[in-house]
Amino acid sequence: MELTRSIFSEKYSVTVTDLETYLNEALSRGGDYADLYFEYRINHAIVLEEQIIKSATKGVNLGVGVRVISGEKTGYAHSDDLNRDNIIKAARTAAFIANASTHGGKVQVPTPLNPGRNLYSIPVFPAELEIAQKIRLLRDADLAARAYDPRITQVQASYVDETKHVLIVTSDGKASWDLQPMVRMNVMCIAEEGGKRQSGYQGGGGRRALEVFTGDLDPKALAQESARQAILQLAAVDAPAGPMEVVLGPGWPGILLHEAIGHGLEADFNRKKTSAFAGLVGQKVASELCTVVDDGTIPFRRGSLNVDDEGNPTNQTVLIEKGILQGYLQDRLSAKLMKSDLTGNGRRQSYDHIPLPRMTNTFMMAGESDPEDIIRSVKKGLYAVQFGGGQVDITSGKFVFSASEAYLIEDGHITAPVKGATLIGDGPTVLRQVTAVGNDLKLDQGIGICGKDGQTIPVSVGLPTIKIREITVGGTEK
Amino acid sequence: MPDLQASAQHVIDHARKAGATTADVMIREDNSFSVTVRMGEVETLKEAISRSLMLRVFVGKRTATSHTSDLNDKMVEQLVDETVEMAKLTSEDESGGLPDEAVRRDGFADLQLLDPSWDDLTPAERIDLAVQTEAAALSTDKAITNSEGSSFEYTRSKTALANTRGFNGAYEGTGGALFCVPIAQSKDGMQRDHWMSAARHRKQMESPQEIGKKAAARALRRLGARKVPTGEVAVVFDPLSARSLLGHVFEAVSGSAIYRRSSFLIDQIGASVAADNITIVDDALMPAGLGSSPFDDEGVPTRVTPIIENGVLRNYLHSAYTARKLSGRPTGNGSRAASGVVTIGPTNFYLKAGQYTPDEIISSIKKGLYVVELIGFGVNTVTGDYSRGAVGIWIEDGKFVHPVQEVTIAGNLREMLKNIEMVGNDVTFLGSIAAPTLKVTNMVISGE
Numbered sequence: 001m002e003l004t005r006s007i008f009s010e011k012y013s014v015t016v017t018d019l020e021t022y023l024n025e026a027l028s029r030g031g032d033y034a035d036l037y038f039e040y041r042i043n044h045a046i047v048l049e050e051q052i053i054k055s056a057t058k059g060v061n062l063g064v065g066v067r068v069i070s071g072e073k074t075g076y077a078h079s080d081d082l083n084r085d086n087i088i089k090a091a092r093t094a095a096f097i098a099n100a101s102t103h104g105g106k107v108q109v110p111t112p113l114n115p116g117r118n119l120y121s122i123p124v125f126p127a128e129l130e131i132a133q134k135i136r137l138l139r140d141a142d143l144a145a146r147a148y149d150p151r152i153t154q155v156q157a158s159y160v161d162e163t164k165h166v167l168i169v170t171s172d173g174k175a176s177w178d179l180q181p182m183v184r185m186n187v188m189c190i191a192e193e194g195g196k197r198q199s200g201y202q203g204g205g206g207r208r209a210l211e212v213f214t215g216d217l218d219p220k221a222l223a224q225e226s227a228r229q230a231i232l233q234l235a236a237v238d239a240p241a242g243p244m245e246v247v248l249g250p251g252w253p254g255i256l257l258h259e260a261i262g263h264g265l266e267a268d269f270n271r272k273k274t275s276a277f278a279g280l281v282g283q284k285v286a287s288e289l290c291t292v293v294d295d296g297t298i299p300f301r302r303g304s305l306n307v308d309d310e311g312n313p314t315n316q317t318v319l320i321e322k323g324i325l326q327g328y329l330q331d332r333l334s335a336k337l338m339k340s341d342l343t344g345n346g347r348r349q350s351y352d353h354i355p356l357p358r359m360t361n362t363f364m365m366a367g368e369s370d371p372e373d374i375i376r377s378v379k380k381g382l383y384a385v386q387f388g389g390g391q392v393d394i395t396s397g398k399f400v401f402s403a404s405e406a407y408l409i410e411d412g413h414i415t416a417p418v419k420g421a422t423l424i425g426d427g428p429t430v431l432r433q434v435t436a437v438g439n440d441l442k443l444d445q446g447i448g449i450c451g452k453d454g455q456t457i458p459v460s461v462g463l464p465t466i467k468i469r470e471i472t473v474g475g476t477e478k
Numbered sequence: 479m480p481d482l483q484a485s486a487q488h489v490i491d492h493a494r495k496a497g498a499t500t501a502d503v504m505i506r507e508d509n510s511f512s513v514t515v516r517m518g519e520v521e522t523l524k525e526a527i528s529r530s531l532m533l534r535v536f537v538g539k540r541t542a543t544s545h546t547s548d549l550n551d552k553m554v555e556q557l558v559d560e561t562v563e564m565a566k567l568t569s570e571d572e573s574g575g576l577p578d579e580a581v582r583r584d585g586f587a588d589l590q591l592l593d594p595s596w597d598d599l600t601p602a603e604r605i606d607l608a609v610q611t612e613a614a615a616l617s618t619d620k621a622i623t624n625s626e627g628s629s630f631e632y633t634r635s636k637t638a639l640a641n642t643r644g645f646n647g648a649y650e651g652t653g654g655a656l657f658c659v660p661i662a663q664s665k666d667g668m669q670r671d672h673w674m675s676a677a678r679h680r681k682q683m684e685s686p687q688e689i690g691k692k693a694a695a696r697a698l699r700r701l702g703a704r705k706v707p708t709g710e711v712a713v714v715f716d717p718l719s720a721r722s723l724l725g726h727v728f729e730a731v732s733g734s735a736i737y738r739r740s741s742f743l744i745d746q747i748g749a750s751v752a753a754d755n756i757t758i759v760d761d762a763l764m765p766a767g768l769g770s771s772p773f774d775d776e777g778v779p780t781r782v783t784p785i786i787e788n789g790v791l792r793n794y795l796h797s798a799y800t801a802r803k804l805s806g807r808p809t810g811n812g813s814r815a816a817s818g819v820v821t822i823g824p825t826n827f828y829l830k831a832g833q834y835t836p837d838e839i840i841s842s843i844k845k846g847l848y849v850v851e852l853i854g855f856g857v858n859t860v861t862g863d864y865s866r867g868a869v870g871i872w873i874e875d876g877k878f879v880h881p882v883q884e885v886t887i888a889g890n891l892r893e894m895l896k897n898i899e900m901v902g903n904d905v906t907f908l909g910s911i912a913a914p915t916l917k918v919t920n921m922v923i924s925g926e
Binding site: 274395402 | 867883
């Protein structure tokens with residue numbers, strides 16, 4: 001096998017024989033399958049606050065996770081270094097799960113599996129660049145936010161980059177490696193006026209070079225948007241309470257899809273029949289205006305991967321087509337037990353975590369309506385364009401997502417900005433209430449973080465402008 | 479833990495050689511085991527030793543931090559050199575520096591953090607704890623038809639901290655936890671809920687039977703949940719959901735939110751910010767407390783800090799940095815994030831028990847919602863604005879009537895704290911932050 005392109009062979013002299021030894025050890029007690037996940041991750045973070053560079057941080061994570069599967073059981077252990085004895089020890093620990101006396105599954109010679117594409121081919125990784133260049137971005141953001149309005153009293157700007165090398169080797173003979181860049185900038189502002197204080201936030205990035213911070217994601221643009229939100233909120237009125245018609249703006253409000261249906265369609269919950277979506281494939285779960293996909297193959301996106309964290313190529317997976325539920329997001333274990341095809345959605349936070357079925361970039365396809373017509377068609381409702389986080393109870397199907405920038409719609413016109421409010425709905429039925437889909441699909445600017453079972457991973461979402469007939473808005477104004 | 483302390487000292491010595499004016503380093507080693515059992519079978523078993531090193535250096539008044547999971551000497555020395563170089567590129571910050579309190583000390587109070595008897599449990603016995611817990615839930619009622627599983631987790635961790643002022647200390651602690659997440663089903667659909675117990679000592683943990691039964695009862699009582707009309711009523715938070723309110727108070731009194739002016743509690747020391755039955759403390763010295771430790775992540779001796787006394791705000795929580803920024807003193811709440819950056823963390827941050835039983839509180843309500851779970855992130859600690867998804871039980875004339883879901887509760891934390899009319903006697907410790915049952919006189923429920 002040509003492992004030469006992988007840092008693990010170049011820098012740490014891991015050989016094919018080593019890999020076979022570890023896998024054989026992992027299957028020594030009778031497991032059906034084993035895999036190794038080597039990870040070497042470097043990250044940098046810089047924070048500007050009170051107009052000075054407060055901190056610079058570097059992080060190094062190096063280790064190997066060993067997984068053994070025996071039927072529905074998973075054994076897992078990891079080593080915090082690439083020391084041979086420690087990896088063998090981890091393999092033996094993971095093997096404990098199989099708990100059989102006989103020698104287990106056969107290890108096939110790993111052969112390279114390469115999807116033959118690079119979704120994040122960039123000339124220079126941000127991690128390689130001088131810190132001074134990154135500091136300049138933060139200073140630009142700070143100046144722009146303060147210049148936006150004298151009521152901006154605090155600005156916190158942060159920059160993070162990450163370079164992640166992975167090598168994934170399986171006992172059924174697949175070896176994949178990848179080099180995954182990531183960069184992100186955030187700007188948070190506090191605005192104060194007459195004893196009132198409000199905050200604004202904007203961020204962006206992706207699997208990109210430092211040049212990503214131009215155009216919409218220029219530090220000045222990020223800062224001005226953050227400042228605009230904080231100033232706007234100073235004049236916000238109480239949000240309404242009760243069910244009402246809601247228009248969601250394009251882009252980040254796609255978090256609706258992530259919470260309302262995405263998590264509920266992760267295969268593990270459906271295999272165990274703990275999801276409100278279990279058994280609904282082939283049934284109508286949305287209005288026929290809705291087609292929803294999870295696509296891990298969009299170049300340079302935050303949720304994209306050449307191969308997932310189990311070494312399988314990512315895909316475009318249609319979750320809902322014209323309102324009909326098509327299928328689930330699979331990892332290896334669930335796909336095998338459900339006798340389903342792999343979708344390339346096995347992901348993990350790092351080498352010390354077990355892979356799980358997870359989303360990548362999840363969005364709704366554009367429709368045909370003019371966004372302005374959609375707003376004009378609403379007599380009384382809410383127009384929500386920016387959101388904080390969301391959460392879902394996949395068993396009951398109830399989900400929330402919290403608007404951070406929203407306006408009242410009165411007689412077809414956008415009027416007063418309202419304070420932040422949580423919207424709550426039911427996953428398997430909310431998309432049936434979609435009565436219009438705009439022609440303006442937009443993906444978010446590269447800020448999504450998704451949590452499940454204590455593991456966080458980068459994701460992306462997207463949405464065109466949509467209208468929902470009725471959803472409960474959790475304000476205070478009855 | 480002479481090995482970890484020696485490694486920490488080596489890092490400090492190297493940092494000085496590399497040009498650091500001052501530095502501190504924390505090394506943590508976690509020996510952890512976890513098992514998840516579902517429908518009687520082991521689903522996952524995980525065991526590992528994890529190490530992490532977190533370094534902070536100062537070059538004059540400039541600082542940088544780093545962290546690594548790779549503790550190989552050569553690797554660490556290279557990282558120390560890079561960290562010193564990085565620090566030279568940051569800005570001078572007058573408030574920076576090691577805490578004055580973190581100096582050489584002999585001996586620390588024994589806070590009973592360690593119970594070595596956990597180690598006597600064989601892997602089979604550990605698995606059995608989870609099996610028994612789930613079995614107890616599944617056998618409670620035939621409506622418990624499924625399970626997200628039960629798990630047992632155990633960690634024995636060592637922490638060593640050293641700095642250039644001669645501080646070099648270490649402590650070791652254990653912690654076990656048992657979780658149970660059963661699913662109940664009826665014609666109206668599925669409902670899940672959970673119960674757990676967490677303790678540093680084996681004998682403090684609830685039995686598998688108790689945990690399983692409680693979890694099952696919690697899931698069962700949610701069957702048939704529905705929306706309620708939008709309106710303004712009394713809201714009772716059970717100890718689990720009340721705990722999240724305390725979490726918001728913790729964020730609002732942390733020194734970093736105060737100097738950033740991003741808290742609804744700024745400029746209010748000495749002012750009445752809550753009902754006069756409210757007393758909140760941060761107590762790092764609680765024997766065997768889940769959040770107890772002899773010194774914080776900067777080497778500052780820990781203590782008991784009154785936060786709110788009978789409704790009056792007394793103190794903010796500080797690291798060395800926020801204390802200097804706000805002319806206070808470090809409170810022993812310096813906490814290192816995984817990145818190595820020092821932030822503010824709670825120790826045992828809790829609202830002291832009141833006089834009422836949960837039943838007395840529920841009986842006092844004519845019309846209201848008893849909240850058992852809150853979801854979402856609709857809390858703005860800058861303004862105090864609060865709006866979250868809630869699951870609970872509807873109360874009428876002092877009695878539970880039916881379960882409720884798909885509603886939100888909204889208000890403002892400032893008013894919610896002032897409107898806590900009754901405080902329960904049932905403080906429940908499941909982590910660093912704890913609370914008893916709390917009754918808030920009125921909030922807006924949004925539903926139908």
